[in-house]
Amino acid sequence: MYTSNPDVSTGDGIAMGWRAGCRIANMEFIQFHPTCLYHPKAKSFLISEALRGEGAKLTLADGTQFMPAFHPQAELAPRDIVARAIDHEMKRLGQDCVYLDISHQSKQFITAHFPMIYQRCLEFGVDMTKEPIPVVPAAHYTCGGIMSDLRGRTDIEGLYAIGETAHTGLHGANRMASNSLLECLVFADAAAKDIAQRVLRPLPDNIPHWDDSRVHPAKEAVAISHNWDELRRFMWDYVGIVRSTERLNRARQRLQLLQQEIDAFYSQHHVSNDLLELRNLADVAELIIESALQRKESRGLHYTLDYPQPSEHAATNSIIAGKMPV
Numbered sequence: 320m321y322t323s324n325p326d327v328s329t330g331d332g333i334a335m336g337w338r339a340g341c342r343i344a345n346m347e348f349i350q351f352h353p354t355c356l357y358h359p360k361a362k363s364f365l366i367s368e369a370l371r372g373e374g375a376k377l378t379l380a381d382g383t384q385f386m387p388a389f390h391p392q393a394e395l396a397p398r399d400i401v402a403r404a405i406d407h408e409m410k411r412l413g414q415d416c417v418y419l420d421i422s423h424q425s426k427q428f429i430t431a432h433f434p435m436i437y438q439r440c441l442e443f444g445v446d447m448t449k450e451p452i453p454v455v456p457a458a459h460y461t462c463g464g465i466m467s468d469l470r471g472r473t474d475i476e477g478l479y480a481i482g483e484t485a486h487t488g489l490h491g492a493n494r495m496a497s498n499s500l501l502e503c504l505v506f507a508d509a510a511a512k513d514i515a516q517r518v519l520r521p522l523p524d525n526i527p528h529w530d531d532s533r534v535h536p537a538k539e540a541v542a543i544s545h546n547w548d549e550l551r552r553f554m555w556d557y558v559g560i561v562r563s564t565e566r567l568n569r570a571r572q573r574l575q576l577l578q579q580e581i582d583a584f585y586s587q588h589h590v591s592n593d594l595l596e597l598r599n600l601a602d603v604a605e606l607i608i609e610s611a612l613q614r615k616e617s618r619g620l621h622y623t624l625d626y627p628q629p630s631e632h633a634a635t636n637s638i639i640a641g642k643m644p645v
Contacts, residue, residue: 320555321355321457323363329596330603332484336465337602340641341474344486345463346603347610347637348620350494351560353401355457357416358443366419366436366454368496371395373432375421378451379408385417399493399620402456406560409455418451456560460499462490462620463610466638471510474641477519481506486636492619537588546577547597554604562611563624571608577601602642610637 322328337343354366371377371394376384389404390396396404405417421429426448430437433447440447464486471479481487482503489502537543557570578601585598614637616630617623 320551321357321363321455323352323355323365323457323459325363327596328483329600331596331599332480333464333606334599334602336473336475336478336480336484336641337606337639338642339475339478340643341478341480342466342641343464343606343610343639344466344636345492345610346461346606346639347614348462348490348492349607350398350459350461350620351402351456352459353398353405353456354419354452354454356440356443356445357453357455358445361443363457364439365457366452367433368398370419370421370433370436371401373421374424375419377401377405377454378418378420379412380414380418382420397493399622402560403622405454405456416453416455419454420451421447422449422451424448458555458559460494462486462492462494463606463637467506469506469509470513471506472513479510479514481510492621494620531589534586534588537584537591540591540593542580542584543591543593543597546580547593547600549573550577550597550600550604554607558604558608558611561622561624564612567608567612567623570604571612574601574604574608578605606639609639613637 333343333346352365354368354370355361356364356366375394377386377394378384384393385408386393386396386401386404389407390400394401408417409415429448437447440452445452460483464484465473465480467473467480467485467487469487471481471485473480483499485506487502487506490498553570553573557566581594581598581601585594588594611621611623614621614623614626614633616626616628616633618629618633
């Protein structure tokens, strides 16, 4: 279960926006970066796609190259195809990773072109000038989020959403490298200009303080950590790179039980950062599962074994109505 994101990235903006009543779109389109360094102590370290651009080959443990069997462009195929191919080979062979080999290039070439990757791999005992790098796909970015317009406005008056929290329509069913930075800059500028020329209603000054008089401190935090691990595992196994209706329904059933436990814990105990993040993760998981079940086709970052081809009749966006606050 690898991700390129830091621990604090738990989908909080999307979850809060949905609970407040915002529509959410296209959460099934989750991008996986094909090559994250596989090491028990490595944390979210991506091996740049530039290596494959410079001739690095993806291989199995015995050195067999496998990408030509999946796409005419082999290692230069689009990210989603490369990630699915790696996932397929790992599951087929029961392996924890595959390998990215650029050791056929000279040491001078490698250290000049990829100095940071070279140094980082050395820290974990991998000399990429002499041996292949163990890699695994990692959850990366999403194309979906809170529906916003070209000024960053959402369904809620005065609430703006940009960047990874927002569905702007910029990415479609897949993402191009560096579009995330472009999106943040362009929409931040548009939102700032729109806010500057609007007269927004002032916030009420009589908002009551959080009332925790009827809850008590949790005696142990093991329930939160256990649910967090369970959520990560079944989302990775059932709602990951390759999906099926059966897997998605399995994930939905497990999530419903998990959400019942989270809601009970939330209503009975003092809130904590871990509990709030777990609650938000569960809400985002629900949005991903329901969006994926809506889409009866494979397109871009969403691939399902039950509908392996794109459909001309599929809706452009998978939209989930806001969860109106109780």
